[in-house]
Amino acid sequence: MATGLDQLVGMGLVGVSAVVFIYYSVWVLVLPFVDELHPLQSLFLPRDLALLVPAAALLLVSAGLGLFMMAVRWKNHRSKKSA
Known part of the structure; x- marks a missing residue:
């Protein structure tokens, strides 16, 4: 809850x-x-920014998600190596 x-x-x-x-x-x-x-x-x-703002936001979110996934995979790979 x-x-x-x-x-x-x-x-x-x-x-x-x-x-x-x-x-x-x-x-x-x-x-x-x-x-x-x-x-x-x-x-x-x-109005020129109407497409640029969402495109930049999508790029930033995608980059952040990719970096997060890369960090998690790297951490999991390191923990498997040391075990």
């Missing part, structure tokens, strides 16, 4: 994910139809 702190962290992560999803969806799906001089445009990044 999850503790209160685990539940709080989980709810926080879900909340942050929801905010990021809504922000990105509005940025990519709604803003192209809004006039460029509208004040709403100042709340969002330039």
